[in-house]
Amino acid sequence: MSSITIIGGGLAGCEAAYQLSKRGCEVSLYEMRPNLLTPAHKTGMLAEIVCSNSLGSENINERITASGILKEELELSDSLILSCAKESRVPAGGALAVDREKFSGLVTQRIESCANIHIIREEYTHLPEELAIISSGPLTSDSLAEAMKEIAGERIYFYDAVAPVIMRESIDMSKVFVSGRYGRGDDYINCPMNKEEYLRFHDALVHAERNLPHDFERDKYFEGCMPVEAIAERGTNTLRFGPMKPRGLIDPKTNREPYAAVQLRQDNFYGTIYNLVGFQTGLKLPEQKRVFSMIPGLENAEFVRLGVMHRNTSVNAPAVLDEWLRLKERKNIFLAGQITGVEGYMESTAMGLAAGINASMILEGKDLISWPRDSAVGSLIHYLMTTEPSHFQPMNINLGLFPELVNVRGKKERAKIHRDIAIESLKAFLNAL
Ligand SMILES: Cc1cc2nc3c(=O)[nH]c(=O)nc-3n(C[C@H](O)[C@H](O)[C@H](O)COP(=O)(O)OP(=O)(O)OC[C@H]3O[C@@H](n4cnc5c(N)ncnc54)[C@H](O)[C@@H]3O)c2cc1C
Incomplete structure (x- = not known):
């Protein structure tokens, strides 16, 4: 295989496309907007963010949070989405909030400037036979969602709502x-x-x-x-x-x-x-x-x-995905983004990063790699893999997902230790890559 199809040019799809592109892979990126809009997206821009403009907290000095650790990891991994977010930030205390138009504009521009990413403005309506990443998000179009039923089995529906x-x-x-x-x-x-x-x-x-x-x-x-x-x-x-x-x-x-x-x-x-x-x-x-x-x-x-209220579509990850975010029944298909069962802008981006890098491994004929369990990205994937399927709920990053620490008292202290371990582990992992 020499190229890959990505379905959905949202946060995860763009992150995955960028990671593949910089590793020299050919990408066909399908995005149905602006021809077909979702109930929440309003533009044809890639990586449009549809609700809050906050991407969650950042680690500042001693104030360490799980969301901040995830951002540090994304930065170390050369995340396109995080770097565009930082370039379009607006003041929001300890949080990373963005000017949404500037942010999506930047992502669109960067993706369009990658010569090996071909953007196809069409709805993708069936299950891909080729190597592919499905990152069609919580508002996956009806025809693709219907096609996915066949292999993803029980899908979870729940409802989110947008603030005025x-x-x-x-x-x-x-x-x-x-x-x-x-x-x-x-x-x-x-x-x-x-x-x-x-x-x-x-x-x-x-x-x-x-x-x-x-x-x-x-x-x-x-x-x-x-x-x-x-x-x-x-x-x-x-x-x-x-x-x-x-x-x-x-x-x-x-x-x-x-x-x-x-x-x-x-x-x-x-x-x-x-x-x-x-x-x-x-x-x-x-x-x-x-x-x-x-x-x-x-x-x-x-x-x-x-x-507005909207439906949210995601799979029951522990039942249908393997540890590399591929569908167990169709190993040529990775999932990325919110559809994997994570919740949130940065979490979805992280799943785009993981799926993109692993898909590039396949294209390069290398072995798939597992994210360090004690990193934030690894902890999210661990959650997706190990939760009892009958109790599975979409999840934001939080300190409870990291490996347990013994004999550490106090949230502040725990957060700091988790952060230090995660960053060290991730650096070693990225060096090995
Ligand atoms: C209304 C709403 C409000 C939300 N509010 C928040 C919030 O406040 N904070 C937060 O952290 N998260 C929020 N989320 C979750 C947020 O969507 C995700 O965190 C994040 O955008 C998911 O990224 P993604 O890449 O998985 O999906 P998306 O960013 O939604 O990208 C998916 C892309 O796939 C495209 N697509 C869909 N089907 C097809 C198809 N068949 N063919 C081609 N293209 C297709 C879509 O047009 C879209 O561009 C909200 C979600 C929704 C829907």
């Missing part, structure tokens, strides 16, 4: 305050609520009209991306311990924490649009405007994008 985005100039700045939590930076606009305002808002949210019935596949929401109305429905105070948590936010007007607060985070490079952090929603569109305009400061907010 508003124009900054439409925020009434006299009612809000700018500050990070615990005074860290000034990357967030906070909309404070008193108890009365909160209870009124909560009631409106719970009773607002939804696109889907209240009990519709409730257990199929992914906990990390639960619609705000579904969180509210769990109890009067659940929002105050979730997306409306006031902890560490001191309102300069009262010098106290408010009863509850909605946080807005910059969504583009110029700081002209902001998203409602944690407010992914499946409410009917006019209802979103009505209810979210009750938030102090957002009475006249101009919504540039409203939230």
Whole structure:
């Protein structure tokens, strides 16, 4: 075999294509947009990100997180997606957030400039017979998803929801305050609520009209991306311990924490649009405007994008994938990205990196390689391989996936040790490559 087909030019597909290209392989990259859009993608750009513009936290000095470790590993591995994200970053405290247009523009440009990547703007509708990577994402087109049923067996469906985005100039700045939590930076606009305002808002949210019935596949929401109305429905105070948590936010007007607060985070490079952090929603569109305009400061907010609900497609990884992310029943097909059963932008990218490098091994006639178990990428793959299939749930990177450490107390200390081991292991692995 001398070339490979990649289906889906999202985060994972572009990462895989880049890794293959730089190893001298010929790639045919199929992307169905802009001819056929998904319910969430709006453009024809490669690696379009469709919801939050945050790619999660970064390791800064002593503040080590699993998401930060994963980013360090991607950087060491020369990840295209991470480098474009860093070039298009916008301020977001300890997180890596991007100007989404600049980010996808950069990825598109870099992929288009690789002479050995041929971009084909078509929907791929069947199972490939040739060496291929399927990275068609959570919104895989219906015909390909149908074809995959044949070999992927039970697919998992669950539902995610996107948060609305508003124009900054439409925020009434006299009612809000700018500050990070615990005074860290000034990357967030906070909309404070008193108890009365909160209870009124909560009631409106719970009773607002939804696109889907209240009990519709409730257990199929992914906990990390639960619609705000579904969180509210769990109890009067659940929002105050979730997306409306006031902890560490001191309102300069009262010098106290408010009863509850909605946080807005910059969504583009110029700081002209902001998203409602944690407010992914499946409410009917006019209802979103009505209810979210009750938030102090957002009475006249101009919504540039409203939230939507979407189906999420991914396989039951431990049942159908081998340790190199190939389908057990069709060894010529790798999966990459969210469809493997990981969740999140960086996690999907990492699965693109792993599948891309291993596919290049096949093209070069070399043995497949296994990622070090104690790295973040290796820990994600380990999770995909070893979870009991009947309990399998899509997963973000977290410290719980790393190998257990004995006799280490304290989260900070554990995170630091995991980080040091992971980075050392990955460096050795990359050197051996
Ligand atoms: C609405 C929504 C909101 C989300 N919110 C977040 C969030 O806030 N934070 C987060 O970390 N993650 C979020 N995710 C998950 C996010 O999509 C993934 O983390 C990441 O984009 C997945 O990367 P991927 O490369 O696997 O898929 P994608 O980035 O979706 O790329 C898949 C690509 O394949 C193309 N495609 C599909 N079928 C075909 C076909 N048959 N032929 C050719 N091309 C095809 C699509 O057009 C798309 O470009 C969200 C997902 C969705 C759908």
